[in-house]
Amino acid sequence: MTADSTSGNAGGATAPPRLEVTALSKTYGSGANAKCVIEDLTFTVNTGEVVCIVGPSGVGKTTLLKCLAGLQPATSGTAAIDGRTIAGPPPEMALVFQDYSRSLMPWLTVRKNVRLPLRHLHLPTQEMNQRIDTALEAVGLAHAANQYPWQLSGGMQQRVAIARALAYRPEILIMDEPFASVDAQTRFELEDLCLKIREDFGMTILVVTHDIDEAVYLSDRVVVLGSKPARVLDVIGIDLPAPRDQISTRSLPEFAEQRTTVLSMIRKPA
Numbered sequence: 001m002t003a004d005s006t007s008g009n010a011g012g013a014t015a016p017p018r019l020e021v022t023a024l025s026k027t028y029g030s031g032a033n034a035k036c037v038i039e040d041l042t043f044t045v046n047t048g049e050v051v052c053i054v055g056p057s058g059v060g061k062t063t064l065l066k067c068l069a070g071l072q073p074a075t076s077g078t079a080a081i082d083g084r085t086i087a088g089p090p091p092e093m094a095l096v097f098q099d100y101s102r103s104l105m106p107w108l109t110v111r112k113n114v115r116l117p118l119r120h121l122h123l124p125t126q127e128m129n130q131r132i133d134t135a136l137e138a139v140g141l142a143h144a145a146n147q148y149p150w151q152l153s154g155g156m157q158q159r160v161a162i163a164r165a166l167a168y169r170p171e172i173l174i175m176d177e178p179f180a181s182v183d184a185q186t187r188f189e190l191e192d193l194c195l196k197i198r199e200d201f202g203m204t205i206l207v208v209t210h211d212i213d214e215a216v217y218l219s220d221r222v223v224v225l226g227s228k229p230a231r232v233l234d235v236i237g238i239d240l241p242a243p244r245d246q247i248s249t250r251s252l253p254e255f256a257e258q259r260t261t262v263l264s265m266i267r268k269p270a
């Protein structure tokens with residue numbers, strides 16, 4: 001099933017999109033050195049949706065995420081939250097990157113790492129502690145609050161990075177290949193954690209991943225990118241029953257069908 005990339009109404013019949021990317025292009029350099037990395041990208045993410053972006057390696061995902069996070073301007077087109085063009089880091093957004101080992105401070109305990117982004121919110125101490133406790137509880141790391149990142153496994157460190165984003169209570173969570181560096185079992189657990197976060201906190205979640213199965217498992221819709229320059233090939237609605245389950249969902253004939261749809265789209269000659 002293919003959903004129209006501009007209608008974006010999988011999450012509600014008339015609700016406007018939470019995140020709206022419209023004809024977004026990014027060119028680095030100028031003149032003879034100009035390199036168009038992203039061309040005319042248009043897609044939406046609705047409130048409470050999980051949307052995955054898939055595409056070939058080096059497609060320009062970091063470039064796209066930097067534009068969405070307000071860290072660099074688009075060359076043309078817009079990215080907007082609730083209709084407001086993103087011109088700087090949006091306060092309602094948090095990011096989780098793949099490289100958790102570099103995003104955590106090794107000299108701070110888990111608790112202090114999770115507290116880092118909250119310093120700027122000037123919260124009363126009690127509320128700050130409550131947010132940290134709730135976030136650590138949500139990722140199953142309440143017991144590790146006083147340990148240091150280097151005392152934890154890779155999967156646990158990535159949970160700390162996710163807890164840090166959760167404690168900030170973003171309305172929109174953007175994750176860049178967040179589970180790429182962990183073993184298969186941990187990856188499944190973190191995928192389920194992602195779905196649980198959506199249920200528990202009602203977050204809108206955008207995930208970049210190279211893993212087609214992961215994209216189908218997690219998503220309400222999958223945005224398929226073609227490369228050189230990156231452009232939207234299709235937006236595919238994922239029609240699988242909820243709640244999703246690592247064994248039963250992945251065993252469904254519909255899962256295999258949707259996986260094949262996404263894969264053939266990626267492998268189709270440009």
Ligand SMILES: Nc1ncnc2c1ncn2[C@@H]1O[C@H](COP(=O)(O)OP(=O)(O)OP(=O)(O)O)[C@@H](O)[C@H]1O
Binds near residue numbers: 029035037057060
């Ligand atoms: N600041 C920059 N100046 C010039 N070119 C850049 C810049 N940043 C990225 N690029 C180029 O844009 C292209 C896409 O890079 P980007 O990092 O966005 O891709 P990616 O999908 O994140 O890659 P990967 O999958 O390898 O992490 C690459 O060819 C890269 O060399």
